[in-house]
Amino acid sequence: MLRAARTGGRTSQVVERPTGRMQDASDEELVALIGGGDRRAYHVLVERHGRRVLGLARRMMRNLAEAEDVSQDAFLRVWQKAGEWQPRGARFTTWLYRVVVNLCLDRKRRPTMAPIEAAGDPADSRPDAEQTLAKSQQDRHVSAALQALPERQRAALVLSYFEGLSNVEAAGALELSVSALESLLVRARRALRQELQSRGVETGAKEEP
Amino acid sequence: MTPKTMTGVMNVTRLTEILAAYGAAPARWPEGERAAAQALFARSLAMGTPAERAMLAEALAEAEALDGALTGLVAPVPDDAMARLTAAVAFPPAQIRQDSRFDLFAMLPMIFKPAAAVGAMMAALGLFVGFTVDPAYSSGDGSDYTVSQNADAGFAAFGQDSGDSAQ
Incomplete structure (x- = not known):
């Protein structure tokens, strides 16, 4: 069931789902819920994409510890920016991978590295x-x-x-x-x-x- | 070798570019070109010129070798790393959420909308009074107070002289 939800001054399409059905929601539906502060949707999204984000970060960074740091930063960014995210025809995963790659590149550019x-x-x-x-x-x-x-x-x-x-x-x-x-x-x-x-x-x- | 966009005609040159960029597995080839590339690949190996066959065979061998070397790095993410990630982001700090931070621009409508409403009401009341109340006031002796007379009354009420009465 779709409903319009006001989140932080923005209107977004939010799907109301029972707890057990959250797993069936699309990434974009979950992001809309996260934009409204839904932690359950956030946990589902982390479970769904955590391994791929870790895998990507691990191959970009030198070791697993750095990859975990990058992955945490990436998902915290999802939490912070979900309310502002607009699909505009792009998939959520494309945006997520972009965040991970940019975080990795930023870390590589740090002079301490x-x-x-x-x-x-x-x-x-x-x-x-x-x-x-x-x-x-x-x-x-x-x-x-x-x-x-x-x-x-x-x-x-x-x-x-x-x-x-x-x-x-x-x-x-x-x-x-x-x-x-x-x-x-x-x-x-x-x-x-x-x-x-x-x-x-x-x-x-x-x-x- | 300069890769082209996906809109060109499929030929052996383009096929070698695809192998050089995406490797030997057709599953990784561009979706829009995959079928044509696979068909050309089979046709060229069977009926192509010796030069074409040699070019494709070399491109395929290079792509397969590199794919094979990379295959060893396809390792699953350790379960404990995933567990640490899940635990680390389980309780995201609410205070860093965009809508909970102090945002002056977001607050401007909240500040100015009530002020604008009150201002509009005051303006409407002023217009109403201005149009409905006769400014001329009858003194009862047949003469009307003028604005200056009203001002004199105001000065007198405060024990002052406007200066006009001395004349």
Whole structure:
């Protein structure tokens, strides 16, 4: 059942659902409820997208602890901005991924962070990070090579390859045109291949000059 | 190799661009081009020129190799990380919500709307009095007070002289 709700001076379409039906609500319906301060809807949204947000942040950042910080910031931003969010034809997940990517890029730009290109192999030797990110020597090399990519290239590759976003969604999350995203992906994959070759990882391709 | 937009005709060059950008799995290819790309791929491998077949085979091998290397990083998010995230955001601080913060611009209508209403009422009352009450006041001796006479009365009430009466 749809009703118009006034939230903070804004009118939005809100779906009234029984507690058990909250799980069936679309992302956009949940966001409208969150805009009105509905914590149950917020918890459903966190449960629904938490793992993907963590996964995206983990591949963008150096370790799981930073990824968790970014994910928390992202969901707090959802809580704060839900009342202002207007779909305008875009999916909520596109906006959410954009928030996560931008938070990751912001953190990478902080002067206290060591430049990732200089990091070489993953510096994080915590068991959880190693167990999840690099189970083998090759995986460690691939992980390091991925981290060595320029930020935007890594973001494009992570969104497209690991998160399985369509080219339109990934372009939306990065605020790029589809053709610009595609160009970024080509460069990312080429750079990753070269990085892996420099680390002695077999990529099945001829050595590039 | 410069990627093109998705509106062009599907050909071997475009197909190699797709492989270079999205990898070897058709599921990751642009939805609008996927069917045409797959059909061309099958046709080119079967009936293409040797040069086309060689170009596609090389592009496919590179894409598959990189996809294979990345596959090892597809690891699920640990359950404890998800649990920590859920716990951390379980009780978002209400004080940082937009509609609970002090927002002067949001308060302006609340301040000015009542003030405007009172002002409008006062103006309406003034107009009503102005149009309905005769300003001329009869003194009973046949003469009317003028405005200056009314002013004199006002000064006298406060024990002052307006100055006109001395003349």
